[in-house]
Amino acid sequence: MPLPLPCLAHNPLFDLLIATIGRNEELDRLFTSLEGQSYKNFRILLADQNPSGHLDDMLARHSGLPITRIVLPPQGVSVARNVLLEQAKADIIVFPDDDCWYAPDTLERVCEMFAAYPSCGALLGVWTSSPNVYASGVAEGIVSRAGLFRLAGTCVQFYRREAVTGIRFDPLLGPGTGLPYGCGEDTDYLLYAHARTEVRRYAKIRVFHPSPKEHQPSPQKVASYAAGRMYLLKKHGFSWLFMLFNVLYPLCLAPLDALRHGRAQGGYRLRMFVERLRNWR
Incomplete structure (x- = not known):
């Protein structure tokens, strides 16, 4: 209510x-x-x-x-x-x-x-x-x-x-x-x-606001962003299915972003996927 x-x-x-x-x-x-x-x-x-x-x-x-x-x-x-x-x-x-x-x-x-x-x-x-x-x-x-x-x-x-x-x-x-x-x-x-x-x-x-597509965050920042997201999902009791979606989402976007915005943006998405997967455990 x-x-x-x-x-x-x-x-x-x-x-x-x-x-x-x-x-x-x-x-x-x-x-x-x-x-x-x-x-x-x-x-x-x-x-x-x-x-x-x-x-x-x-x-x-x-x-x-x-x-x-x-x-x-x-x-x-x-x-x-x-x-x-x-x-x-x-x-x-x-x-x-x-x-x-x-x-x-x-x-x-x-x-x-x-x-x-x-x-x-x-x-x-x-x-x-x-x-x-x-x-x-x-x-x-x-x-x-x-x-x-x-x-x-x-x-x-x-x-x-x-x-x-x-x-x-x-x-x-x-x-x-x-x-x-x-x-x-x-x-x-x-x-x-x-x-x-x-x-x-x-x-x-x-x-x-500056876009990460224009200012690629460092690998350390990507890792901290991924850790924060997965901590947040667990804290608020989101379902395992929603957490799985959050893990897979950057992986699905990686090839498309690489084509549209270049290899660096595709690499950013892949790093985010790897770090979210690591922090899901």
């Missing part, structure tokens, strides 16, 4: 919770896109896990943005986001990646869709690698539990605060923990939200 939600405020406030480490130019690009938003009622809560002074010059260039900076030791993205969640009081909670950026109307579109679907507590946008690339074949509307695993990273997640009150990120999952589980924190959070509220996806909510 979905959690009943109160009426959304006429001019809802967004809290954008950004955890960052080691990225300056990318974060600068995100802040530039936030300065260009058609919807202006938002705050930025920034968990800065960098060495002292690393972001100072860049932040000075964006002094007009409503940024609250919280300096933290580098303990991973999940720990940092949980610290920010303690400070988040806005109507809509968002977790932009520090290397993503928004279309000028992203936040405006989120407001429109939450207003159009008052029972929806979580919206998913659609990400592409640049404003010149448009997603095709994206199923819109209500998202199933299994559908949360397709193109639903934190950068496209937008939540009504009441729908996710008390939900926290798993500190074992995600980059920067020192543990083998280098991803899955985003889907883990979304799965808990899905158990409470209606989740919908709409392509008019546009977000941009």
Whole structure:
């Protein structure tokens, strides 16, 4: 039974919770896109896990943005986001990646869709690698539990605060923990939200993020991504059949991706298959 939600405020406030480490130019690009938003009622809560002074010059260039900076030791993205969640009081909670950026109307579109679907507590946008690339074949509307695993990273997640009150990120999952589980924190959070509220996806909510097709992750990152995915599936009690599908999926895509995008992308899919199989045991 979905959690009943109160009426959304006429001019809802967004809290954008950004955890960052080691990225300056990318974060600068995100802040530039936030300065260009058609919807202006938002705050930025920034968990800065960098060495002292690393972001100072860049932040000075964006002094007009409503940024609250919280300096933290580098303990991973999940720990940092949980610290920010303690400070988040806005109507809509968002977790932009520090290397993503928004279309000028992203936040405006989120407001429109939450207003159009008052029972929806979580919206998913659609990400592409640049404003010149448009997603095709994206199923819109209500998202199933299994559908949360397709193109639903934190950068496209937008939540009504009441729908996710008390939900926290798993500190074992995600980059920067020192543990083998280098991803899955985003889907883990979304799965808990899905158990409470209606989740919908709409392509008019546009977000941009680098694609692995353009920036191949290292073998170590692939291994950590695979370990995170399989840990997540076991944690949430998915069936062995769904886990088998997750293992075989990159193997099935490998020859097609090699033909469409080159041998490197095919090799990435094969490595993902091998690592998921190894972590399924």
